[in-house]
Amino acid sequence: MRLLFYIFFFTASCCFSQQVAILKYKGGGDWYANPTSLPNLINFTNSNSKATISKNVATINSDDEDIFNYPIVFVTGHGNIFFSNDDINNLRSYLMSGGFMHISDNYGFDKYIRRELKKLFPELELKEIPSNHPIFHQTFNFQNGIPKIHEHDKNPPKAFGLFYNGRLIVFYDYESDLSDGWEDQSVHNNPKEVREKALKMGANIIEYAFNN
Numbered sequence: 036m037r038l039l040f041y042i043f044f045f046t047a048s049c050c051f052s053q054q055v056a057i058l059k060y061k062g063g064g065d066w067y068a069n070p071t072s073l074p075n076l077i078n079f080t081n082s083n084s085k086a087t088i089s090k091n092v093a094t095i096n097s098d099d100e101d102i103f104n105y106p107i108v109f110v111t112g113h114g115n116i117f118f119s120n121d122d123i124n125n126l127r128s129y130l131m132s133g134g135f136m137h138i139s140d141n142y143g144f145d146k147y148i149r150r151e152l153k154k155l156f157p158e159l160e161l162k163e164i165p166s167n168h169p170i171f172h173q174t175f176n177f178q179n180g181i182p183k184i185h186e187h188d189k190n191p192p193k194a195f196g197l198f199y200n201g202r203l204i205v206f207y208d209y210e211s212d213l214s215d216g217w218e219d220q221s222v223h224n225n226p227k228e229v230r231e232k233a234l235k236m237g238a239n240i241i242e243y244a245f246n247n
Contacts (some may be wrong), residue, residue: 053086055241056093058136062117068141069111069176072217073129079217079234080241084174085213088241095124102129104222107244111139111214116147130155130197135244138207139214142187152205156197161207164194170206173242175235185212185223202247206240213237 052088057073059066073092080086095102098121102108109117118126130136138148152161164170166180181194192211196203216233217222225233 037212038147050132054089054091054093054105055245056095056102056108058097058108058110059094060097060110061118061119061122062115062147064112064114064144064147065141066110066112066116066118067219068113069139069214069222071219071222072111075219076188076234076237076241077216080238083235083238084242086241098113098125099127099213102126102134103132105134107135107137107241109137109139109214110148111141111144113143114147116144116151118151118154126155131199134204135247137240138205139212140207140209141212141214145209148207152197156199159197159199161195161197162194166198166202166208168204169247170194170239171236171242173216173239175239177236177239181208181213182236183211184216184229184233185226189214190212203243227241 055073055077074090077088077090081088093105095105095108097118098199101123123206140148149161165180171177171180181192183192187210190210195206195207195209213233213236216225216230217237220230
């Protein structure tokens, strides 16, 4: 069964269903946080690029083989996240065969997601992504790397990644909170220019995921 998904993934990678998904994970964390963020990001991306992404955001379980239908899955939350063995096998296969994961630390998520990423890829190390990486230079240019969006601990924003055979497969924004910046303006009362930075960086992430 999974071989059929691999075949589909590789032969159809340039013509996905133009839909993105959010990962529903175990552990008790609020995987459903920031409900307005992805619809806003999709609208912005479609309006500012040639993308025609579906406005319907899919929800996918960590162990669901349907994940292979989506070029990018988004992960966020404030609390615990846990990957079972079935989750790990499924997510590893997805990422190693061309999938992409964006993780946004919504505060309080860091220690849990780092633990689970190590379970997912014990052979890989999270590395800080340099500002000259192509993900920062898609439709929009971020010469200094990831922007600061939402303040938590007055620490500088960081972008970390997992690289498999030289390809970036996981993008993790830390002390930036991009997904907060994608939400409706009334949620966090972020200034327009801050929200625009977040949306532009998010559009870059989608563009990179769809094309690499």
